[in-house]
Amino acid sequence: MTARKPSLTKTVAAQGKRLLMDAALKLTAQSRSINALGLRELAREAGLNPNTFYRHFKDIDELGLTIIEEMSNKLRQPLRDLRRQAAESVVPPELAGIGWEENPLLNLQKATLATKETVKLFFDYVAQNPNAFILGVRELHGASPLLRQALRKVMADFAQDMADDIKQLKLLPMLDDVTLLEVASTISREMFQLSMDYIEQPEQRNAIFAQAEALVVMLFTGATVLKGHGRLLVQALEPLPA
Amino acid sequence: MTARKPSLTKTVAAQGKRLLMDAALKLTAQSRSINALGLRELAREAGLNPNTFYRHFKDIDELGLTIIEEMSNKLRQPLRDLRRQAAESVVPPELAGIGWEENPLLNLQKATLATKETVKLFFDYVAQNPNAFILGVRELHGASPLLRQALRKVMADFAQDMADDIKQLKLLPMLDDVTLLEVASTISREMFQLSMDYIEQPEQRNAIFAQAEALVVMLFTGATVLKGHGRLLVQALEPLPA
DNA sequence: TGAGAAGGTAGACAACTGTCTACACGCGAT
DNA sequence: ATCGCGTGTAGACAGTTGTCTACCTTCTCA
Numbered sequence: 001m002t003a004r005k006p007s008l009t010k011t012v013a014a015q016g017k018r019l020l021m022d023a024a025l026k027l028t029a030q031s032r033s034i035n036a037l038g039l040r041e042l043a044r045e046a047g048l049n050p051n052t053f054y055r056h057f058k059d060i061d062e063l064g065l066t067i068i069e070e071m072s073n074k075l076r077q078p079l080r081d082l083r084r085q086a087a088e089s090v091v092p093p094e095l096a097g098i099g100w101e102e103n104p105l106l107n108l109q110k111a112t113l114a115t116k117e118t119v120k121l122f123f124d125y126v127a128q129n130p131n132a133f134i135l136g137v138r139e140l141h142g143a144s145p146l147l148r149q150a151l152r153k154v155m156a157d158f159a160q161d162m163a164d165d166i167k168q169l170k171l172l173p174m175l176d177d178v179t180l181l182e183v184a185s186t187i188s189r190e191m192f193q194l195s196m197d198y199i200e201q202p203e204q205r206n207a208i209f210a211q212a213e214a215l216v217v218m219l220f221t222g223a224t225v226l227k228g229h230g231r232l233l234v235q236a237l238e239p240l241p242a
Numbered sequence: 243m244t245a246r247k248p249s250l251t252k253t254v255a256a257q258g259k260r261l262l263m264d265a266a267l268k269l270t271a272q273s274r275s276i277n278a279l280g281l282r283e284l285a286r287e288a289g290l291n292p293n294t295f296y297r298h299f300k301d302i303d304e305l306g307l308t309i310i311e312e313m314s315n316k317l318r319q320p321l322r323d324l325r326r327q328a329a330e331s332v333v334p335p336e337l338a339g340i341g342w343e344e345n346p347l348l349n350l351q352k353a354t355l356a357t358k359e360t361v362k363l364f365f366d367y368v369a370q371n372p373n374a375f376i377l378g379v380r381e382l383h384g385a386s387p388l389l390r391q392a393l394r395k396v397m398a399d400f401a402q403d404m405a406d407d408i409k410q411l412k413l414l415p416m417l418d419d420v421t422l423l424e425v426a427s428t429i430s431r432e433m434f435q436l437s438m439d440y441i442e443q444p445e446q447r448n449a450i451f452a453q454a455e456a457l458v459v460m461l462f463t464g465a466t467v468l469k470g471h472g473r474l475l476v477q478a479l480e481p482l483p484a
Numbered sequence: 485t486g487a488g489a490a491g492g493t494a495g496a497c498a499a500c501t502g503t504c505t506a507c508a509c510g511c512g513a514t
Numbered sequence: 515a516t517c518g519c520g521t522g523t524a525g526a527c528a529g530t531t532g533t534c535t536a537c538c539t540t541c542t543c544a
Contacts, residue, residue: 014520014521015521016521016522031385031386031387032385033275033277033278033384033385035275035278036275036277036278036385038500038501038502039501039502039503040500040501040502041500041501048522048523049522049523049524050501050502050503050523051503051504051522051523051524052521052522052523054503055520055521055522056521137383138383138384138385140383141379141380141382141383141384141438142275142380142383142384143273143274143275143278143380144273145273182453182456182457183460186432186457189432189435190428190431190432193431193435196383211424214424214468215424215428217464217468218425218460218461218464218465218468219460219461219464220464221463221464221467221468222459222460222461222462222463222464222465222467223460223464225463225464225467226456226459226460226463256490256491257491258491258492280530280531280532281531281532282530282531282532283530283531290492290493291492291493291494292493292531292532292533293492293493293494293533293534294491294492294493296533297490297491297492298491
């Protein structure tokens with residue numbers, strides 16, 4: 001057997017697949033659910049023959065899965081980058097190594113600023129890729145069990161990424177792994193939920209942004225206190241008793 | 243003009259409307275979105291002539307709106323009752339009047355127990371009326387803007403109810419109204435979201451329940467600390483410094 | 485009593501749907 | 515040279531859909 005090189009062929013052909021996926025994304029963004037798409041309508045929008053659909057997908061569910069997979073791949077790394085970017089813009093490199101017990105106030109400020117920055121960047125990202133988020137949130141609770149399951153996994157991955165990053169960047173060193181993942185899951189869920197409001201109600205963007213910020217800070221604070229590190233945190237927040 | 247009394251007529255007739263609504267609920271619960279329902283399919287399921295649909299609704303959207311309205315009315319008061327029930331089962335009536343500053347620990351325990359009880363009752367309620375929640379969560383992010391808007395309002399009402407109850411029952415007297423509503427909105431969103439997991443993954447119910455509980459406590463705690471009442475709360479949680 | 489509104493039925497229409505079989509083109513490998 | 519494969523097209527099929535007009539029954543109220 002000699003080495004295969006199907007890549008060249010692939011780049012030349014397979015326009016149909018792309019066209020169909022783009023058409024699906026366009027139609028779903030305009031208020032439709034993927035399963036509600038007719039495959040003829042889809043082909044029409046893509047400028048293709050209805051039968052071409054069968055060359056690439058056996059189902060509309062399969063189309064949906066492919067789109068979801070692609071979107072997940074496209075979003076995941078950028079979202080991680082956003083967090084890194086936010087953390088670095090906030091933490092002066094020379095202070096990175098300081099233990100949080102030595103300076104809880106600094107640590108608190110650090111985490112708060114970093115999350116605020118991340119939230120901001122996240123919403124910017126949402127505004128730039130609205131279709132991806134609309135489709136994701138819609139199908140997460142949509143009619144197709146297959147797509148629901150796939151998106152559940154995507155959300156879980158996002159949450160795990162977030163927990164990993166928080167741990168690696170040492171933003172919340174006082175939280176154990178399990179709690180961290182729970183908090184990250186909640187934040188991830190809420191963020192996606194709020195992203196819909198953010199897209200659909202442009203006039204309320206500032207309020208939504210503020211609400212998201214407050215939510216994250218509340219969760220971090222609540223988790224910290226409940227994990228028994230409340231005293232240090234409160235001392236940092238309320239330096240002097242009245 | 244004499245007084246009209248169309249009520250008698252209404253009770254006798256209008257079976258068709260009920261049948262259609264029930265059919266819609268049955269079909270949507272089995273993994274479909276309301277807009278994806280054909281009105282013929284609907285009539286078939288209801289055992290009626292397709293045209294009967296037009297006698298009661300002009301649209302499928304209108305059907306959806308009617309169902310949503312009915313569900314909201316059916317759920318809203320029971321949910322409030324759950325909270326009252328939980329609060330009363332926890333607060334001994336003779337202690338109801340004690341100010342929280344005088345005994346923050348008692349107050350904290352009270353609020354925590356009451357919310358835990360409410361969460362438990364809520365999930366029981368979800369398990370008993372799964373179809374209502376499935377439809378609600380699905381259409382909240384579904385394809386029809388009309389239904390989305392209607393469900394947004396329903397959710398907002400639920401959150402407002404919750405905030406009102408917390409205030410009236412004096413469970414979190416240290417939080418101002420705005421913060422309370424924000425927290426209640428988040429809890430409401432998360433609860434509905436988690437209710438889907440609760441329905442679809444019966445084997446994980448204990449874990450989901452625990453997660454919901456933890457979330458509520460975290461939010462309450464976080465909000466309290468951030469509103470400047472952290473010292474009292476922490477002193478209640480950590481009676482003695484190590 | 486009898487007009488008419490409300491609820492339900494029947495039949496028909498064009499339009500659209502998913503899917504099948506058959507055909508055509510371009511490519512790389514044998 | 516040609517086989518086979520990936521991709522795209524064409525035409526046709528039965529089944530389903532939303533909607534229209536028309537007709538029938540039952541109840542109410544004036």
